[in-house]
Amino acid sequence: MNWLLPGLILFLLVNLLAGLWRVWRGPSSADRMMSALLFGSTSVAVLILMAEWQGIRALRHVALLVVMLAAIIAITYVGISGARDKGSETNPDRKAP
Amino acid sequence: MNHPEIWMLAAAGLFGLGLYSLIIARHLLRQLIAIKIMGSAVFLVLVVTAGLVDGSLDGIAQALVLTGIVIAVAAIAFALALVVSLAETTGSISLNPDDDDGR
Amino acid sequence: MSLLLDAFAALLLLIGAFFYLAGTVGLIRFPDALSRLHALTKADNIGLLSICAGSALMAGELRVALLLLLIWLMALFAATVSAHLIARRSLRDAEDSGADAGKSPS
Amino acid sequence: MVIDVFLALGLVVLAWQALIGGSLFRGIVMFIVFGMVLTLAWAWLGSPDLAMAEAAIGAGVTGALIMIAYWRLRRINAVEPRDPSPARSRLALVIAVLATGLVGAIGLAAVSALTGDATAARVMNETLPDTGLGNPITGVLIVFRNLDTLLEVAVVLAAYIAARAALGRESADLPLPPAPDTPLLTPLVVTLAPLTMVVAIYLLKAGSQYPGGAFQASALLAALGVLLVLTGRVGPAAAANWLTRAGLVIGTLVFCLVGLGMLVIGAPLLAIPGIWAVYLIEAAMMISIGLTLVLLFAGAPGLSGKRS
Incomplete structure (x- = not known):
């Protein structure tokens, strides 16, 4: 059983970087924003498994922190990328419809 | 910590990448990201070095790096205010705009 | 009994990992942003539930289990709102740029 | 060991993606992802304190600060700087390689030289219960x-x-x-x-x-x-x-x-x-x-x- 936890951690990390390919590649900005979701779910699982493997309970608190931050980062992305290409062409003072 | 060499090499790589980008990048935001990454490399060296002596991580080094992380965000926030103010006044996001028009 | 419990926990962890794999495959292979979003959020959250359950069984403590439950609920909630916002943004971008829907200018 | 290599390599690749080439928006996203992987690295190195600070400040607040500055700069319509000339890049490359070698040498020297007892840490651990x-x-x-x-x-x-x-x-x-x-x-x-x-x-x-x-x-x-x-x-x-x-x-x-x-x-x-x-x-x-x-x-x- 000793290989199970590190094996799963490694597997999830590989998964994470594979998913990052999509963030890197795009093509739409929505794909880039998905990095927040990808990390929100995968790194939490990694942290939970690390807490189990290393016997550090506080890593579960880190996981809770990361979950709460994922929503904040996603909202930042959406707020900023939504207005990012409007500035030059249309009225910069455009309010959200 | 089992393999400090790996982290030292990664820190060296991060520092080199950051310095390279700091020199060649013109966009001030990119330069700020470069500085932040160089800082992270230094933090890595500090924490890993402090972890060498008795195997487990050293509270003094961790406290130092914790302070460093907060100072770094304050410095970045101030630098970003400077960048926005510079862009509002001069209309440029680079420290040497002459180079951009010259070529 | 303990062996059985451990085996069950390990099984849950493996199932969780499988769902993560499914989510990533969907993220890479699906043709458009909305279906990729769909694959990522749904599969990953089931995977996280399974991993939380397996980890709670391994720890065998009530407070750890409750903390993991809280983490999962927060993840579910955060993923719901984030996915909703990203999907709306994606649709609005597609409307704005007309025929070039989904193409990033960068 | 494999996880160490994976995380360390991931950090370097993400830093490269954040800093060199591509659009600035992608660079900023990659920088935030870098902060998140650094969080995992601190956790793996056994420091939950640093992981918490890095997640909230390194990835969360710093990322949001840079994003909002990017958005404001877009609104101002400032002139976006162009890429530098290759001659300057070559000099920068030499300097960067030298710096990498220096930091790597310091790090590896520390790894091979430092052993034994940490005096400051020992004194601290002995006096900590008094506080x-x-x-x-x-x-x-x-x-x-x-x-x-x-x-x-x-x-x-x-x-x-x-x-x-x-x-x-x-x-x-x-x-x-x-x-x-x-x-x-x-x-x-x-x-x-x-x-x-x-x-x-x-x-x-x-x-x-x-x-x-x-x-x-x-x-x-x-x-x-x-x-x-x-x-x-x-x-x-x-x-x-x-x-x-x-x-x-x-x-x-x-x-x-x-x-x-x-x-x-x-x-x-x-x-x-x-x-x-x-x-x-x-x-x-x-x-x-x-x-x-x-x-x-x-x-x-x-x-x-x-x-x-």
């Missing part, structure tokens, strides 16, 4: 090297004052992106805000014995403030009211008062009289640092209840 604290990091920050920590709170305050000075009077209110209009935001804020505060206070309280403390708690509060500003629950105000001003200085003030108060009763400067003083100072620091970071994000001197 009533269980977490060595809080011990260093508040008891053993508290002059550093006091100066740090002052530096964060100075960053706010300097940013205000740099932005000047006329641009007192920097623009913010419109809040996303969706009915789901209200339940998110209503759930996340109280929970974040509870977790922040828990981290503050737990910080005396377990990983956590004022910095992690303030980082979490700052992230919550960023969320409130972005969703339009809290808006920038043209001037700071007395409550905001008090919040900005309370960390420095309480720390100084406790430190100087020790002189009055004949103890050394900045001696910490007991565990209650640690909690008092940490709570004040949490409020000050969190509030300052939110104000720096909003780019305004103060905050008002609702964005117009």
Whole structure:
């Protein structure tokens, strides 16, 4: 059983970087924003498994922190990328419809 | 910590990448990201070095790096205010705009 | 009994990992942003539930289990709102740029 | 071993992606991802304190700050700089390779040279029980090297004052992106805000014995403030009211008062009289640092209840 936890951690990390390919590649900005979701779910699982493997309970608190931050980062992305290409062409003072 | 060499090499790589980008990048935001990454490399060296002596991580080094992380965000926030103010006044996001028009 | 419990926990962890794999495959292979979003959020959250359950069984403590439950609920909630916002943004971008829907200018 | 290599390599690849080539927006996204992987790296290296700070500040607040600056620069329509000439790149490459070699040599020399006992850490671990604290990091920050920590709170305050000075009077209110209009935001804020505060206070309280403390708690509060500003629950105000001003200085003030108060009763400067003083100072620091970071994000001197 000793290989199970590190094996799963490694597997999830590989998964994470594979998913990052999509963030890197795009093509739409929505794909880039998905990095927040990808990390929100995968790194939490990694942290939970690390807490189990290393016997550090506080890593579960880190996981809770990361979950709460994922929503904040996603909202930042959406707020900023939504207005990012409007500035030059249309009225910069455009309010959200 | 089992393999400090790996982290030292990664820190060296991060520092080199950051310095390279700091020199060649013109966009001030990119330069700020470069500085932040160089800082992270230094933090890595500090924490890993402090972890060498008795195997487990050293509270003094961790406290130092914790302070460093907060100072770094304050410095970045101030630098970003400077960048926005510079862009509002001069209309440029680079420290040497002459180079951009010259070529 | 303990062996059985451990085996069950390990099984849950493996199932969780499988769902993560499914989510990533969907993220890479699906043709458009909305279906990729769909694959990522749904599969990953089931995977996280399974991993939380397996980890709670391994720890065998009530407070750890409750903390993991809280983490999962927060993840579910955060993923719901984030996915909703990203999907709306994606649709609005597609409307704005007309025929070039989904193409990033960068 | 494999996980060490994977995380370290991932960091380098992400830094490369964040810094070189591609659009700036992608670079910023990659930088935020870099911060998240660094969080995992600290966790793997066995430091939950650093992982918490990195997640909240390194990835969360710094990422949001850079994003909002990017958005503001786009609105200003400033001239985007072009790529540099190859000649300069070659010189930069040589310098960067030299720097990489230097840092690598220092690191590897440290790995091969340093063995044995850490005197400072041993002395600290021996005296830590006297302070009533269980977490060595809080011990260093508040008891053993508290002059550093006091100066740090002052530096964060100075960053706010300097940013205000740099932005000047006329641009007192920097623009913010419109809040996303969706009915789901209200339940998110209503759930996340109280929970974040509870977790922040828990981290503050737990910080005396377990990983956590004022910095992690303030980082979490700052992230919550960023969320409130972005969703339009809290808006920038043209001037700071007395409550905001008090919040900005309370960390420095309480720390100084406790430190100087020790002189009055004949103890050394900045001696910490007991565990209650640690909690008092940490709570004040949490409020000050969190509030300052939110104000720096909003780019305004103060905050008002609702964005117009």
